[in-house]
Amino acid sequence: MIETIKEALRGSHQDFTVGSLRRAIVLLAVPMVLELSMESLFAIVNVFWVAGLGSAAVATVGLTEAMETLLFAVAMGLCAGATAFVARRIGEKDPEGASASAGQAILIGLAFSVLIGLPAAYFAKPLLGFMTPDTTIVENGFGYTTIMFGGTYSILLIFLINAIFRGAGDAAIAMRVLWIANAVNLVLDPCLIFGWGPFPEMGVTGSAIATTCGRTVGVCYQIYRLFQPGNRVTLRLNHLKPNSHLMREMLKVSLPGMFQYLIGMASWLMLSRIVARFGAVATAGYTIAIRIIIVTILPSWGLGGAAATLMGQNLGAGKPERSERAAWLCGFYNMIFLGLVSVVFIFYSESLIRIFTSDAAVVEVGKNALRLISYGYVLYAYGLVLVQAFNGAGDTITPTVINIFCYWIFQLPLANYLAGEMGPNGVFTAVTLTESMIAICGIIAFRMGRWKTAKV
DSSP, X not given: OHHXXXXXXXXXXXXXXXXXXXXXXXXXXXXXXXXXXXXXXXXXXXXXHHGGGOHHHHHXXXXXXXXXXXHHHHHHHHHHHHHHHHHHHHHTTOHHHHHHHHHHHHHHHHHHHHHHHHHHHHTHHHHHHHHOOOHHHHHHHHHHHHHHHHTHHHHHHHHHHHHHHHHHTOHHHHHHHHHHXXXXXXXXXXXXXXXXXXXXXXXXXXXXXXXXXXXXXXXXXXXXXXXXXXXXXXXXXXXXSOOHHHHHHHHHHHHHHHHHHHHHHHHHHHHHXXXXXXXXXXHHHHHHHHHHHHHHTHHHHHHHHHHHHHHHHHHHTTOHHHHHHHHHHHHHHHHHHHHHHHHHHHHHHHHHHHTTOOOHHHHHHHHHHHHHHHTTHHHHHHHHHHHHHHHHHTOOHHXXXXXXXXXXXXXXXXXXXXXXXXXXXHHHHHHHHHHHHHHHHHHHHHHHTGGGGOOO
């Protein structure tokens, strides 16, 4: 096992359509987990340094991130399409087709960058004003919002090209991209915020510049690796010539994927508003609990990403049974992992919340959130993996339909009702019931096998 983990970190060319599935999962999941950890580090580092500028600067970062919800939904949808197409071509032993798919995915990403980024950057000040009536935040923070939206290309491309690497089975390259990007951000953040050394003091705007520069350096490394001969996906300039047919086919997969993630994100935002009805204490406890949850489920996302790659490649190789076994095995491993996490949350929730706050009222809300939400983790483990497995197979419609029903038709009305009966605990209970329902619906749909005929 130790040697397999070392190989996962080094990166090597593997044929994931043959051999041990357990070994394949480790080789794919380990670098994916570390990649996701690095993406989370961006937000942690930025908030850490910006916090030294005061609450208004922190609010600017938070409000801008809220507005970027649409952008991240677009990025995740494009990632689903890119992973499915590249993985399928690799499984078919068609590296030229994989490279062509990668080139068209990049063109689509650039087009969305222009369509979203430029208008958002131009209207950054009124957009920030729409989010808050505090004129101090708007006047001092719109520069941050402008830069972040102006750097839309770096967000979309770093997500998208890493999805191409993961679909090809080169998860270690995607991991290194985030290491490089974070290293640049770690150095530039305090320098540009506080004016250390020869750098100008730019306040919260400096954080946006540091983040965008870090991601841009990461994108440059991605492009370098894509054009480097010998990789599973090797780009040439002719792959970047627009192919309208291939673009349309990729968008058929990506657009439902965008909507799928937007549904989930919008639902979480609405849940935050319901919790906010109970005041700042409830919001603080809920926020801390969710941050802890997000960090602890990163390995689960890595297992889901491994399932997506294995699904796509093995379907391309004409091995749907192996694809199915891979998804169930990833789900089983995830169930064991999240089952252990739930035990920790149930028995040590108060200690975990107290790491972040000593306010007794906030601790009470936060520990209840951790406990109640973790009760559904065993089922949620399968739901999370199967959603990504559908996407890896190119069937983005099924999880989108499941999300619409479970989040918008079931969760939001239930959370609103239970909040009136149980307070914030009603919202947390609704989350547990909803995630369990998503898992059950996902298991039923996966067994039906519609994903086996998805056209990619």
